[in-house]
Amino acid sequence: xxxxxxxxxxxxxxxxxxxxxxxxxxxxxxxxxxxxxxxxxxxxxxxxxxxxxxxxxxxxxxxxxxxxxxxxxxxxxxxxxxxxxxxxxxxxxxxxxxxxxxxxxxxxxxxxxxxxxxxxxxx
Numbered sequence: 844x845x846x847x848x849x850x851x852x853x854x855x856x857x858x859x860x861x862x863x864x865x866x867x868x869x870x871x872x873x874x875x876x877x878x879x880x881x882x883x884x885x886x887x888x889x890x891x892x893x894x895x896x897x898x899x900x901x902x903x904x905x906x907x908x909x910x911x912x913x914x915x916x917x918x919x920x921x922x923x924x925x926x927x928x929x930x931x932x933x934x935x936x937x938x939x940x941x942x943x944x945x946x947x948x949x950x951x952x953x954x955x956x957x958x959x960x961x962x963x964x965x966x
Contacts, residue, residue: 854885854897861886887938891931907935912944919945 857875860866861882868882888896915929919941924932926941935941 851894851897854889855894857882858886858889884937887927887931888936892936896936907940915941916944916948 857871861868861871868886869879871877871882872879885897890896911933915933915935918924919926919929926945927938929935929941930938
């Protein structure tokens with residue numbers, strides 16, 4: 844499967860098929876030669892942002908400050924909230940972005956330190 848852009852209309856059509864006909868995300872991905880998890884990602888974006896969440900975007904436009912990264916990771920480390928919920932809460936388009944920030948904490952560091960992000964999550 845190659846990396847390609849899909850129109851908002853295409854994404855909406857698949858999400859409608861899921862909602863109205865009960866077709867699973869897996870089946871939609873298989874039938875349309877899509878990567879595993881792609882339709883689920885579109886569904887989460889649609890739930891969080893409506894149709895605007897389905898518009899193709901350039902990830903180079905998504906820049907987040909070191910302060911936001913620090914706040915998000917500290918909230919994740921404190922527990923009780925998933926990376927997906929944090930992405931929705933702070934308007935971060937991709938859950939994976941939050942996961943990457945969390946993984947940047949060195950394994951030897953105490954993950955509960957209030958200063959954990961200062962050096963590792965610079966903008």
